[in-house]
Amino acid sequence: MLDKNGFAFICQFLEQQAGIAIEADQDQFVACRLLPVAQKHGFDSLESMIVQLQNRRERHLIQDVIESLITHETSFFRDAHYFDELTERILPRLIARRTSERRLSIWCAACSTGQEAYSVAMILRERFAQQLNDWHIELLATDLSEISLQQAQTGRFTEVEVRRGLSVPRLTQHFRQDGDGWQIDDRLKRMVRFEQLNLTNVWPPFSSMDLILLRNVLVYMSPATRQKILTRMQRVLHSDGCLILGSSESSSIPDARFATVRPSSK
Ligand SMILES: C[S@@+](CC[C@H](N)C(=O)[O-])C[C@H]1O[C@@H](n2cnc3c(N)ncnc32)[C@H](O)[C@@H]1O
Numbered sequence: 001m002l003d004k005n006g007f008a009f010i011c012q013f014l015e016q017q018a019g020i021a022i023e024a025d026q027d028q029f030v031a032c033r034l035l036p037v038a039q040k041h042g043f044d045s046l047e048s049m050i051v052q053l054q055n056r057r058e059r060h061l062i063q064d065v066i067e068s069l070i071t072h073e074t075s076f077f078r079d080a081h082y083f084d085e086l087t088e089r090i091l092p093r094l095i096a097r098r099t100s101e102r103r104l105s106i107w108c109a110a111c112s113t114g115q116e117a118y119s120v121a122m123i124l125r126e127r128f129a130q131q132l133n134d135w136h137i138e139l140l141a142t143d144l145s146e147i148s149l150q151q152a153q154t155g156r157f158t159e160v161e162v163r164r165g166l167s168v169p170r171l172t173q174h175f176r177q178d179g180d181g182w183q184i185d186d187r188l189k190r191m192v193r194f195e196q197l198n199l200t201n202v203w204p205p206f207s208s209m210d211l212i213l214l215r216n217v218l219v220y221m222s223p224a225t226r227q228k229i230l231t232r233m234q235r236v237l238h239s240d241g242c243l244i245l246g247s248s249e250s251s252s253i254p255d256a257r258f259a260t261v262r263p264s265s266k
Contacts, residue, residue: 001031006050010034010069013053017066018144019200019225033068040064063146071220072148074112076165077119079247081263082215087123090242094210095131097240102134107209107236108141109199110217114152114192115165117141118184120213121191122174138207142197153194155184199229208238215246227252 002010007027014020022030034046041061043049053061077083098104108117121139124132143149162171162182175182197203199217212233218226230253237243243258245251251258 002027002046009050014069019221021222037064037068067147072112074115076115082261085261087127103136105138105207105209106211109212109214111141111143113148117192121188139192141192141194144198149194149196155189157182206236209236210238210241212237212243218249
């Protein structure tokens with residue numbers, strides 16, 4: 001289905017475009033993901049699509065190929081112990097440090113369809129609304145994927161999506177049923193600013209971030225790309241801020257501000 005050269009090209013392409021590393025034995029998986037893209041764009045084979053891809057002229061084709069190979073898996077309050085730690089320790093500590101500035105900047109750096117950023121927004125509203133009443137709160141959520149960001153921005157989720165991670169009280173407090181789906185409360189929606197950002201490209205200037213969630217994305221990248229992104233994160237992160245990685249991720253760069261939250265650390 002996908003010959004050796006075609007597979008090698010796709011691996012190199014995805015690494016260049018998104019920093020994502022494909023394992024050597026994933027050729028079947030790659031072919032399965034690419035076939036619908038080839039069909040959608042009217043190619044009669046993967047080989048002919050790859051020839052076209054090599055010209056790098058068709059933006060929509062490039063985008064669809066990248067989207068098809070990226071994992072967008074996410075859910076509300078994914079790895080609940082992270083959100084317990086955020087609620088009980090990380091956010092109270094950061095808020096205490098910023099009482100004179102009354103500003104807090106939070107960045108979800110690979111937010112997928114928005115559940116992670118909205119989970120943070122829910123915590124801020126449920127637990128810290130009074131304390132942060134007249135504060136300037138920046139909650140930025142970025143991702144490479146235009147399709148994921150489009151869904152995130154609507155604030156609309158399916159029944160299956162809300163059943164993954166949201167308790168019934170939270171669902172009724174923060175969402176309203178809308179046809180066969182659920183619509184997030186407007187005030188929560190307005191708290192999050194979604195923007196497209198490829199972490200491997202040049203970043204726009206950022207305000208210094210107090211809290212960065214960089215979860216479940218570096219795991220798909222090569223060690224060199226991880227190191228590059230974490231080095232840039234060090235510059236963006238406030239000197240006493242906190243960056244949290246996913247549960248299966250760790251930093252090769254020693255930095256006391258970087259944390260992986262373990263269930264036992266509660
Ligand atoms: C597995 S999801 C993780 C989502 C969320 N952080 C979580 O933990 O539930 C990985 C996300 O990283 C995004 N991504 C992959 N490569 C990226 C890159 N180079 N720059 C920005 N986002 C990227 C994907 O589009 C996807 O939405």
